[in-house]
Amino acid sequence: xxxxxxxxxxxxxxxxxxxxxxxxxxxxxxxxxxxxxxxxxxxxxxxxxxxxxxxxxxxxxxxxxxxxxxxxxxxxxxxxxxxxxxxxxxxxxxxxxxxxxxxxxxxxxxxxxxxxxxxxxxxxxxxxxxxxxxxxxxxxxxxxxxxxxxxxxxxxxxxxxxxxxxxxxxxxxxxxxxxxxxxxxxxxxxxxxxxxxx
Numbered sequence: 001x002x003x004x005x006x007x008x009x010x011x012x013x014x015x016x017x018x019x020x021x022x023x024x025x026x027x028x029x030x031x032x033x034x035x036x037x038x039x040x041x042x043x044x045x046x047x048x049x050x051x052x053x054x055x056x057x058x059x060x061x062x063x064x065x066x067x068x069x070x071x072x073x074x075x076x077x078x079x080x081x082x083x084x085x086x087x088x089x090x091x092x093x094x095x096x097x098x099x100x101x102x103x104x105x106x107x108x109x110x111x112x113x114x115x116x117x118x119x120x121x122x123x124x125x126x127x128x129x130x131x132x133x134x135x136x137x138x139x140x141x142x143x144x145x146x147x148x149x150x151x152x153x154x155x156x157x158x159x160x161x162x163x164x165x166x167x168x169x170x171x172x173x174x175x176x177x178x179x180x181x182x183x184x185x186x187x188x189x190x191x192x193x194x195x196x197x198x
């Protein structure tokens with residue numbers, strides 16, 4: 001399903017700076033140190049929506065998480081799906097441009113880009129998909145934190161506006177993010193592998 005085309009295409013928003021990521025570790029003497037400090041190496045930008053971007057800051061693939069060693073689990077060339085592997089987690093910071101940036105965009109292409117070819121729209125009620133183009137569903141428990149701006153959290157039968165500092169606990173339900181403002185919204189997502197069906 002594509003977003004509705006508009007008569008005049010708005011000017012695309014420029015990319016925002018990557019989030020700063022500081023990672024700790026230990027030196028050879030077992031003393032705590034900062035092993036990296038700078039813009040997150042990883043970034044993905046769907047070609048169809050230049051104002052939309054995301055950086056994965058850290059990934060775990062088991063629980064309890066491994067904390068030994070100084071390996072970077074989210075390097076620049078990381079190939080990661082929307083959700084974590086079995087037993088894992090993903091920390092992602094994502095920028096959502098205004099909904100108008102999606103005018104005329106093939107959402108199947110966008111979801112394929114951000115979810116490594118898998119379409120997370122299955123399991124979404126048809127009326128929800130018609131209501132907003134970004135409805136999807138993933139088998140994860142997500143802590144969604146608004147870092148900047150505001151965004152609407154849409155569910156099949158409810159919606160609420162989230163502002164800077166607000167947190168939504170997303171429990172594997174059908175949902176969408178709608179940016180009804182004229183400014184980008186930046187969100188942090190902690191995605192945790194989960195069991196059950198929302």
